């Protein structure tokens with residue numbers, strides 16, 4: 001069932017324990033989105049396999065507690081975030097789930113109990129609209145996580161739409177941080193193997 005952003009709050013509040021699940025190698029868009037949803041509506045954030053390096057850096061900065069490879073059992077609802085195909089979820093078999101995503105794949109929507117899928121430039125923009133349409137105020141960290149998701153999925157606004165810029169502007173105001181600070185959440189030191197490669201060159 002396709003639902004609107006405004007309907008999300010009343011639907012998700014029917015479930016007591018909710019897992020917001022990110023895809024494999026979870027990136028800032030997935031983590032920022034799941035973290036903001038869990039903060040606004042209650043719930044736990046999880047990810048399959050591992051986090052990307054920028055995802056890891058962001059989760060440290062915003063203080064996200066992320067369960068790696070959570071069991072699919074024991075939740076009243078699992079909301080899959082920023083994920084378009086089962087392959088990105090590894091071996092986990094979802095019985096009942098919802099979906100929030102900006103990719104245009106039909107892979108996961110057919111079996112979803114409810115879903116929001118539309119061609120935004122990032123899932124974070126959809127999640128920001130969900131928060132606004134349900135009257136939820138973001139914490140500074142929630143706003144920062146969503147901002148990081150927009151910056152990284154739009155390639156620092158190279159692929160941004162009017163909605164991306166609008167959401168970014170509102171998030172700066174709501175979170176009380178500046179753009180430079182949001183950019184810093186995405187800067188990771190090169191790892192050892194990259195440094196060695198550079199030295200060898």
Ligand SMILES: [Mn+2]
Pocket residue numbers: 029030082102121122123153
């Ligand atoms: Mn994304």
